[in-house]
Amino acid sequence: MLRRRQIGKAGWGWSLFAGVISLIYFFPVLWIILTAFKTRADTLATPPKLFFTPTLDNFVSVFSRTMVGGQEAIDTGFGLFFFNSIFIAGTSVLLALIIGTLAAYGFSRYPLRGNDTYLFIILTTRMLPPIVVIIPIFLMFRITGLSGTYFGIILLYTAFNLPFSIWMIKSFFDELNREVEDAARMDGSSERRVFFRISLPQVTAGLAATAVFALILTWNEFLFALLLTGTETRTVPVAMGRTIGGEIGVDYGLLGAIVSLFLIPVFVVTFALQNQLLRGVTFGTIRK
Amino acid sequence: MTALEVEGIVKRFGDVTALDGLSFEAGAGEFFCLLGPSAAGKTTALRAIAGLERLDAGRVRFGGRDVTDDPVQGRGFAMIFQTFALYPHLTAFENLAYPLREEKRPADEVARRVDEIAEMLRISHALGRKPNTLSGGEQQRVAIGRALIRRPGLLLLDEPLTNLDAKLRHDTRAEFKRLHRELGMTMVYATPDQLEALTMAERLAVLRDGRIVQTGTPEELYATPGDSFVATMVGAPPMxxxxxxxxxxxxxxxxxxxxxxxxxxxxxxxxxxxxxxxxxxxxxxxxxxxxxxxxxxxxxxxxxxxxxxxxxxxxxxxxxxxxxxxxxxxxxxxxxxxxxxxxxxxxxxxxxxxxxxxxxxxxxxxxxx
Structure with a gap:
């Protein structure tokens, strides 16, 4: 059981110190959120304005705005792009988690001859920077027709997340007391039930931690998405990149609004899993 | 009458021979002890009998039936582990109920039998709690209860007192004797502690390097140790x-x-x-x-x-x-x-x-x- 230290016990000095450090870390995020509520004039003001009249115009323009020279506000497609980001990241993380959990349990409990070699080979797929493999992958996707499809990009992200997921989840399985599983066998459980009823419930914290890390990686991914998604499957980072520039230059207010919205899903997921996450990160550091 | 018959079992882990032709017999309803220093093969012997380890040679028979090739689940034995091995994500109640649930017993029977065993072991107050909020003694008794609830024919105990403090160890020794007397089941108890072996066992075997050195009643082993190893293992302070x-x-x-x-x-x-x-x-x-x-x-x-x-x-x-x-x-x-x-x-x-x-x-x- 985690027991929180009594609030105020650290004293004013340390609390202030911690507050200042937190502010330094949080400041860029705060800046983006503030910018999202500024008018175009306010975003460019020097010195920067901390107090201003907030506006929601930027958030409206994320989804529909009047293009230069146009008359009517038109749909920017960002509704679809947000859906794409959520759908693609969510599905591929879920798939990586399911496959990764099964693989990790296998590697942990039923080691093959040369187990470590297999694990190393899996890890090597993450050693090359994405930019190195992007051309062959691009060509493969073109030839197989996977380019621009949900299936293609989900497949790629799942493969992209798997090595990390397998390694991380395996470490959680390795930490478990194996006698507990033997106890379940003695109590009459089949191997399948040992996995689902005994082993799996014990690593939920680890799964949550893995899911959050994988989700953030996938959510932010730009390079593969830029080259391998089409107009219908475009994700937010790519769409955001395309907003920069054009006839009116950089619209910081609009970008601020997109980023603010883009932060929300990751924030919600991380917040929802925070207790699990804390347990996941500190797992095995305390003797049971 | 012989209940458990272990005949020349061999278990190797790579180059290490953990069990080197171990043989012994335990009578029906007998409290049998395996006494030996750490790494003598006690735990491996119990796991081999349970079916958790595949044997390289030898047979295990129980009640006249050869169970060597039976799966763990089919042997109907129970085991108490050194670490207790409670299911950490389940409450004490669910821990006790687990073996019955695996047998697909009806809910009312599960509830009744869990209550019975909890009462016998005096843990009724703790049934709603998770293992990590229980004291060492309560955890131990949940582990005992989980092993006993299916009324196994054979109970294997792997250094069950090692993780308890001295006072609890003393109380639990008495508890094991009482349970053995009341339930009359065959028990095989592994321990490195000669005091536990001498006070609880009806017969014991001294293990060394995966082999049995001598078997007998505590009195026999104390009075006529077969060799200097047994002489130093049995009795405190040692001979x-x-x-x-x-x-x-x-x-x-x-x-x-x-x-x-x-x-x-x-x-x-x-x-x-x-x-x-x-x-x-x-x-x-x-x-x-x-x-x-x-x-x-x-x-x-x-x-x-x-x-x-x-x-x-x-x-x-x-x-x-x-x-x-x-x-x-x-x-x-x-x-x-x-x-x-x-x-x-x-x-x-x-x-x-x-x-x-x-x-x-x-x-x-x-x-x-």
């Missing part, structure tokens, strides 16, 4: 083993120790030539003499005293050897480190072992017979 030599002179065999010459008439048959031996004497068979020494004995100085409460262990130094002696606490008060003391030994319960092999040298007769 003194003093290197010496046995030889013949005109009147009969003589035992030469570094600090004394003793009459070795009891080993008259064995002592045909000069032989390096180990002389085994229990600390209880040494006592200080007041005034003139009449029987066999020696002079020594007090090297160290260890008060244990009711008794005190005194380490005596005689020439280069250290010899332990046990005295009641009030008698031991008279001795300080460095004191000279004359001690007498009672020869009836002493033993001789070949120094090379550790094997017991049989005595011809016991003077009291």
């Amino acid at each position: 003194n083993l003093i290197p010496g030599e046995i030889s013949r002179n005109g009147s009969g065999p003589v035992l030469s120790l570094p600090f004394a010459e003793l009459d070795a008439g009891r080993w008259r048959g064995a002592a045909t030539a000069t032989e390096p031996v180990l002389f085994g004497i229990r600390p209880h068979d040494i006592a200080p003499v007041n005034g003139e020494r009449r029987g066999p004995g020696f002079s020594a100085t007090v090297h160290l005293t260890e008060p244990l409460g009711d008794v005190t262990v005194i380490d005596l130094q005689a020439s280069d050897s250290l010899v332990k002696m046990v005295l009641p606490e009030h008698e031991a008060l008279a001795y300080r480190v460095g004191d000279k003391v004359d001690v007498e030994i009672s020869m009836e319960d002493t033993h001789l072992f070949f120094r090379e092999t550790g094997v017991l040298i049989p005595s011809v007769e016991r003077p009291d017979q």
Whole structure:
């Protein structure tokens, strides 16, 4: 059981110190959120304005705005792009988690001859920077027709997340007391039930931690998405990149609004899993 | 009647042979102990009987049926693990209910039997809690309850007291004896602690390097250890083993120790030539003499005293050897480190072992017979 230290016990000095450090870390995020509520004039003001009249115009323009020279506000497609980001990241993380959990349990409990070699080979797929493999992958996707499809990009992200997921989840399985599983066998459980009823419930914290890390990686991914998604499957980072520039230059207010919205899903997921996450990160550091 | 029959089981882990042809039998309803130092193969032996380890050779039979190739789940044995191995994500109630749920028992029967066993083990108050909020003793009793709830034919216990504090260990020893008496099931209990083995077991086997050295009742093993290893494993403080030599002179065999010459008439048959031996004497068979020494004995100085409460262990130094002696606490008060003391030994319960092999040298007769 985690027991929180009594609030105020650290004293004013340390609390202030911690507050200042937190502010330094949080400041860029705060800046983006503030910018999202500024008018175009306010975003460019020097010195920067901390107090201003907030506006929601930027958030409206994320989804529909009047293009230069146009008359009517038109749909920017960002509704679809947000859906794409959520759908693609969510599905591929879920798939990586399911496959990764099964693989990790296998590697942990039923080691093959040369187990470590297999694990190393899996890890090597993450050693090359994405930019190195992007051309062959691009060509493969073109030839197989996977380019621009949900299936293609989900497949790629799942493969992209798997090595990390397998390694991380395996470490959680390795930490478990194996006698507990033997106890379940003695109590009459089949191997399948040992996995689902005994082993799996014990690593939920680890799964949550893995899911959050994988989700953030996938959510932010730009390079593969830029080259391998089409107009219908475009994700937010790519769409955001395309907003920069054009006839009116950089619209910081609009970008601020997109980023603010883009932060929300990751924030919600991380917040929802925070207790699990804390347990996941500190797992095995305390003797049971 | 024999319930469990273990016949020549062998288990290797890579180059390490954990069990090297282990054989023993436990009678129906018997409390059988496997006593041995760590890494002697006790845990592996239990796991092999349970079916958790695949054997490289040998058979395991239970109730006349060969179960060697049966899966773990089909043997109907239960095991209490050293770490308790409770299901950490389940409440105490669900931990106890688990074996019954795996048997697909109806909910009302599960509830009834969990309540019964919780009452018997006095953990009814803790049923709603998760294992990590239970005390060590409560965890232990949940582990016992989970093992007993299916009324197994054979209960295997792997050092179940190791993770408990001294007071609880004492209480739980009594608890195991009570459970064994009330339930009458066959129990195989592995422990490195000779006190647990001697107090609980009806019969015990001493293990060393994956083999059984000697099997017998606690009394037999205490009185006639088959070799010097058993002699030191059974009994506390352990038997003194003093290197010496046995030889013949005109009147009969003589035992030469570094600090004394003793009459070795009891080993008259064995002592045909000069032989390096180990002389085994229990600390209880040494006592200080007041005034003139009449029987066999020696002079020594007090090297160290260890008060244990009711008794005190005194380490005596005689020439280069250290010899332990046990005295009641009030008698031991008279001795300080460095004191000279004359001690007498009672020869009836002493033993001789070949120094090379550790094997017991049989005595011809016991003077009291």
